[in-house]
Amino acid sequence: MATSPRSRVEIRGFEARHYDTLMALLTLGGYQRMLHDAVARMGLEPGHRVLEFGCGPGIAACAIADAIGPDGFYLGLDISEVMLAKARRKCRPFGDRVAFRIQRIDEPLPFHEDFDRVFISFVLHGFEEPDRRLIVRNAARALKPGGAFYILDYNEFDVDRASWPVRFFIRRIECPLAEEFIRSDLKALLSAEGFGDFQEWHYFRGLVRLQRAKRL
């Protein structure tokens, strides 16, 4: 399956090699702080099994591994070997209870009720609606009953009424799919795929949302 030409979540070259540094500089460290705060809100317990979709250079991975302790297991999936090499380097101290795999998340995955948590951060907005649905379905299948899916991404807001720097960023720098995602009803999509018991937290003046959805 090929990524939509309207997407920019497949990060390559210089941007992939320096993704975490670029994000830290652009947000004055806010991106890393937000990811660590999101991990702290995931209700992680020692022994949990966690799956991350589009884990990138592993900014969340080590924080998750710390929270689930020596009996836990973390698996990060991504399509970028450059990103995964960085993630593997960062998480080496955790040994084989942290693993990374080259794997597209917009095709059916082989997991079935294997994980307590699924996490996805700034990836879902970069897919066409049918692919977003497939990714949400992959999360539902991978989760144990009662497990939870945590999505960190753009919140729903009126782009026309946002400040000009936000409008400029979304319309000129982000991918065209991002605005469609911002206008879409994420909870309706999650409900249709068997999720409920929603809770959310906001970052960057409400432009970003951490959405919790439990597998019912």
Ligand SMILES: C[S@@+](CC[C@H](N)C(=O)[O-])C[C@H]1O[C@@H](n2cnc3c(N)ncnc32)[C@H](O)[C@@H]1O
């Ligand atoms: C914007 S980055 C976010 C990385 C990380 N989640 C974070 O928040 O720091 C998007 C990530 O999604 C990955 N990605 C893009 N398309 C993918 C796909 N079809 N399957 C798996 N990963 C994908 C990219 O390689 C990249 O690492």
